[in-house]
Amino acid sequence: MMSFENVRWPEIWDATKDTLYMMTASLIFTIVFGLMLGIILFLTSHRQLLQQPIVYAVLSFIVNVLRSVPFVILMIMIMPVTKIITGTTLGVEGSIPPLVVAATPFFARLVETSLREVDRGVIEAAQAMGATKWDIVRYVLLRESSPGLLAAVTITAVTLVSYTAMSGVIGGGGLGDLALRYGYQRFQTDVMLVTVALLIVLVQVLQTIGDALVRRYSRK
Amino acid sequence: MFDRRGLQLIRLHNIRKSYLVGAVSVEAVRNVSLTVQMGEIFGIIGHSGAGKSTLLRCVNLLEKPTSGSVTVGDVELTGLSERQLQRQRRRIGMIFQHFNLLSMATVRDNIAFPLTLAKLSKAEVNKRVDELLKLVQLEQHADKYPAQLSGGQKQRVGIARALANNPDVLLCDEATSALDPQTTNSILALLLDINAKLGITILLITHEMNVIRAICDRVAVIDQGEIVEMGDVLQVFLKPEHPVTRDFVDQVADSGANGQLLRERKGRLLRMTYIGDLTYEPILYNAVKPTSVQFAILQGTVSRMKQTPYGQLIVELIGGDEEIERVIAELRKEGLEVEAV
Numbered sequence: 031m032m033s034f035e036n037v038r039w040p041e042i043w044d045a046t047k048d049t050l051y052m053m054t055a056s057l058i059f060t061i062v063f064g065l066m067l068g069i070i071l072f073l074t075s076h077r078q079l080l081q082q083p084i085v086y087a088v089l090s091f092i093v094n095v096l097r098s099v100p101f102v103i104l105m106i107m108i109m110p111v112t113k114i115i116t117g118t119t120l121g122v123e124g125s126i127p128p129l130v131v132a133a134t135p136f137f138a139r140l141v142e143t144s145l146r147e148v149d150r151g152v153i154e155a156a157q158a159m160g161a162t163k164w165d166i167v168r169y170v171l172l173r174e175s176s177p178g179l180l181a182a183v184t185i186t187a188v189t190l191v192s193y194t195a196m197s198g199v200i201g202g203g204g205l206g207d208l209a210l211r212y213g214y215q216r217f218q219t220d221v222m223l224v225t226v227a228l229l230i231v232l233v234q235v236l237q238t239i240g241d242a243l244v245r246r247y248s249r250k
Numbered sequence: 251m252f253d254r255r256g257l258q259l260i261r262l263h264n265i266r267k268s269y270l271v272g273a274v275s276v277e278a279v280r281n282v283s284l285t286v287q288m289g290e291i292f293g294i295i296g297h298s299g300a301g302k303s304t305l306l307r308c309v310n311l312l313e314k315p316t317s318g319s320v321t322v323g324d325v326e327l328t329g330l331s332e333r334q335l336q337r338q339r340r341r342i343g344m345i346f347q348h349f350n351l352l353s354m355a356t357v358r359d360n361i362a363f364p365l366t367l368a369k370l371s372k373a374e375v376n377k378r379v380d381e382l383l384k385l386v387q388l389e390q391h392a393d394k395y396p397a398q399l400s401g402g403q404k405q406r407v408g409i410a411r412a413l414a415n416n417p418d419v420l421l422c423d424e425a426t427s428a429l430d431p432q433t434t435n436s437i438l439a440l441l442l443d444i445n446a447k448l449g450i451t452i453l454l455i456t457h458e459m460n461v462i463r464a465i466c467d468r469v470a471v472i473d474q475g476e477i478v479e480m481g482d483v484l485q486v487f488l489k490p491e492h493p494v495t496r497d498f499v500d501q502v503a504d505s506g507a508n509g510q511l512l513r514e515r516k517g518r519l520l521r522m523t524y525i526g527d528l529t530y531e532p533i534l535y536n537a538v539k540p541t542s543v544q545f546a547i548l549q550g551t552v553s554r555m556k557q558t559p560y561g562q563l564i565v566e567l568i569g570g571d572e573e574i575e576r577v578i579a580e581l582r583k584e585g586l587e588v589e590a591v
């Protein structure tokens with residue numbers, strides 16, 4: 031029988047709050063930037079409303095580059111930028127910029143894919159009614175793809191949870207930080223188990239809420 | 251803006267549309283010119299791939315013609331900026347084979363969509379949507395989503411949406427091709443009604459001759475991107491000239507006799523055409539009665555084109571030449587068209 035003698039619950043609770051805060055804040059920025067980037071990727075792609083092969087190729091390349099760099103390395107690489115934005119590269123604040131930079135291209139691709147699922151015929155029907163391109167984005171693309179976008183937000187939130195755990199490596203705070211400091215460096219396995227269990231619960235909860243929302247808003 | 255029938259509402263002049271497929275240029279529409287009159291129902295019929303959709307989409311410039319001009323009302327659409335074109339498109343409603351409704355919006359919101367785009371106030375939108383729901387008999391289904399509707403109901407939503415901004419023209423791209431025959435008839439009846447009551451001009455494309463026969467006033471036959479025959483439906487129907495037109499007419503003819511059978515007959519073969527009230531008169535019987543000529547009916551259609559009854563029979567007359575000529579003269583006197591087969 032394992033005793034949880036090393037576990038200090040107030041500290042665990044603070045770390046959980048930090049994780050939730052990092053995840054939520056970076057998710058909000060990721061949704062804003064990723065939605066814009068995803069819409070631009072979609073609209074400039076082949077045979078779409080703003081078809082711009084060069085713009086698409088450049089954006090697509092940048093997205094691919096950012097997505098191929100492992101998160102831990104990306105975090106270290108953009109430290110100077112993080113310092114300029116938040117004044118620090120440590121703690122909860124210091125981890126938000128790298129989280130957003132890593133998650134935005136990922137989310138943008140998911141947005142692009144969701145928008146591609148929108149029936150061409152519906153876009154044409156809107157054009158035939160005299161809709162402008164902006165009308166089409168607002169009333170057709172975003173609305174028709176909303177279940178897909180909700181699913182994309184869910185996946186991104188889950189991904190961000192695992193990224194926040196990694197940001198513990200450079201003193202980012204949160205549950206990952208705790209697991210690393212106590213579990214790995216001081217061999218307090220009980221602390222590590224508790225933090226891992228909490229991360230699992232968090233991911234389960236996020237996925238369940240996301241799935242429920244997608245089901246609730248699907249019309250097909 | 252327009253209140254008189256007979257005005258030219260749509261004018262297509264030398265429309266060409268070619269697509270670049272790889273390095274090859276495919277001509278989907280070749281030099282089509284046609285005019286649709288205010289208030290009429292004009293049908294374009296052609297086989298799959300003939301260029302019907304491309305041509306129809308050129309009318310509201312969903313497809314930019316490679317060359318040629320499109321005029322609707324007194325506005326040349328081909329010369330407009332994007333903004334101006336968007337405004338003009340509100341005067342041109344369109345419905346589609348696969349309905350193309352917003353799947354995430356209710357029936358009510360789908361119908362409201364073009365009104366929202368036209369920036370009407372909420373109160374105006376609601377009032378207009380209620381009128382339209384009534385027009386297409388979907389009041390009971392206002393809060394359903396398209397996935398909860400049958401094909402016919404979806405097309406009714408499409409029609410209501412297309413009519414929302416009181417357009418002058420309704421473009422129909424195979425509007426009944428995804429529907430079963432009974433539903434097709436109810437949608438065709440609705441289109442006739444809209445044309446008669448609201449005076450909306452309809453330009454439709456189809457590959458089904460029964461659609462043309464049921465509601466069109468004039469028809470153009472398109473084959474490989476070219477108009478090969480055009481005229482009043484009755485005339486094209488009864489005297490098809492181009493082989494493609496004959497194919498389509500055969501779709502709806504009761505083909506009791508084929509060419510082989512007709513060639514084997516010994517008597518004189520005649521094609522007789524009745525139009526209007528003549529259709530229901532015993533003219534053939536009356537014409538042969540005073541003679542010793544006998545007749546056999548080999549093939550026949552008695553039907554209705556839009557509102558006009560018509561009949562066409564292929565008849566074999568057996569008897570002396572002189573008497574047969576007398577019968578033919580009598581039939582012609584009664585107003586029938588008679589010709590040797």
Ligand SMILES: Nc1ncnc2c1ncn2[C@@H]1O[C@H](COP(=O)(O)OP(=O)(O)O)[C@@H](O)[C@H]1O
Pocket residue numbers: 269270271276277278296297298299300301302303304305
């Ligand atoms: N976007 C396109 N690119 C290349 N070819 C096309 C395109 N749209 C239509 N076509 C070609 O043009 C011809 C006419 O097509 P369409 O107008 O859809 O015919 P219909 O509606 O009569 O079936 C076909 O040969 C089709 O393959």
Ligand SMILES: [Mg+2]
Pocket residue numbers: 302303304424
């Ligand atoms: Mg077609």
